[in-house]
Amino acid sequence: xxxxxxxxxxxxxxxxxxxxxxxxxxxxxxxxxxxxxxxxxxxxxxxxxxxxxxxxxxxxxxxxxxxxxxxxxxxxxxxxxxxxxxxxxxxxxxxxxxxxxxxxxxxxxxxxxxxxxxxxxxxxxxxxxxxxxxxxxxxxxxxxxxxxxxxxxxxxxxxxxxxxxxxxxxxxxxxxxxxxxxxxxxxxxxxxxxxxxxxxxxxxxxxxxxxxxxxxxxxxxxxxxxxxxxxxxxxxxxxxxxxxxxxxxxxxxxxxxxxxxxxxxxxxxxxxxxxxxxxxxxxxxxxxxxxxxxxxxxxxxxxxxxxxxxxxxxxxxxxxxxxxxxxxxxxxxxxxxxxxxxxxxxxxxxxxxxxxxxxxxxxxxxxxxxxxxx
Numbered sequence: 001x002x003x004x005x006x007x008x009x010x011x012x013x014x015x016x017x018x019x020x021x022x023x024x025x026x027x028x029x030x031x032x033x034x035x036x037x038x039x040x041x042x043x044x045x046x047x048x049x050x051x052x053x054x055x056x057x058x059x060x061x062x063x064x065x066x067x068x069x070x071x072x073x074x075x076x077x078x079x080x081x082x083x084x085x086x087x088x089x090x091x092x093x094x095x096x097x098x099x100x101x102x103x104x105x106x107x108x109x110x111x112x113x114x115x116x117x118x119x120x121x122x123x124x125x126x127x128x129x130x131x132x133x134x135x136x137x138x139x140x141x142x143x144x145x146x147x148x149x150x151x152x153x154x155x156x157x158x159x160x161x162x163x164x165x166x167x168x169x170x171x172x173x174x175x176x177x178x179x180x181x182x183x184x185x186x187x188x189x190x191x192x193x194x195x196x197x198x199x200x201x202x203x204x205x206x207x208x209x210x211x212x213x214x215x216x217x218x219x220x221x222x223x224x225x226x227x228x229x230x231x232x233x234x235x236x237x238x239x240x241x242x243x244x245x246x247x248x249x250x251x252x253x254x255x256x257x258x259x260x261x262x263x264x265x266x267x268x269x270x271x272x273x274x275x276x277x278x279x280x281x282x283x284x285x286x287x288x289x290x291x292x293x294x295x296x297x298x299x300x301x302x303x304x305x306x307x308x309x310x311x312x313x314x315x316x317x318x319x320x321x322x323x324x325x326x327x328x329x330x331x332x333x334x335x336x337x338x339x340x341x342x343x344x345x346x347x348x349x350x351x352x353x354x355x356x357x358x359x360x361x362x363x364x365x366x367x368x369x370x371x372x373x374x
Contacts, residue, residue: 056174065096074106086319108133142175157215182345188223249276317347
């Protein structure tokens, strides 16, 4: 089956189906010390105490409405802005629910302190977390929080070292209610193989990833390690980290193009990085000489695919991931144990999902069927 047909057959995300059951008038937003808060829908709803299986033989007991502390990884780039808006909108449909946002500005120590403060406050029964350091936050999210009967859902990346598990279905930490994954080693491996299939023969590849402690970075490196063994002609000549920003995408790419003027492929971990890298490529006079492969395609990247400056991207669903995370919580608080892992950033799922590793590849053949969310 062609990728165009597969993309056309994508189904409505499970998260949206679940959330359509919750309705009501959203309350206004109010300020909170050190964080921003918003309230859920008005209207009566009978919340009962429920016991949830959080893996590893452990359970927690919760009672709605959900009072959510949301911890984004950092200041709101395009992706995270849409995710927060979608999360707040999803919570607004749940009677009595609230959400308070704690933004650590990409600082792992600050985020850990914020999680500890939220835990100590006793105000929350739910944490939704996009971790800045998935390992240092492991104990508090999988032991301390569940011991306090706090339901934990992590977004985007696995915690507790589980990013080393190649299959995204094996990346849910015991102690948590669930996770929404937007990448894993096998998914990245699939994408790298796609690049190889479309670029036969020797290649010299520049890789530009995210922050060193962000789990996406070691996942990319693990997938690259597999490719180095399987396809040695796909030669990685440079591999650098960034803070996911457009500025660093340009700054980190510029000297690499000077050092490797014969590079044939640039693989970028995220759309904002790619925009910066494209600026560097244009300034170096290398547009059309180096093929660019992106991840989590934005509207700008879709335009670049259509004009030929980007060869391909993968589906990125900031709204889908937020809705999927809230949907896991809603089902749990209603007493229904749902799936503990949702792949593909909470976006549409293909018909053959049993063999799907969570990556949807977008190129000129199917870009018109892709609806970017940021």
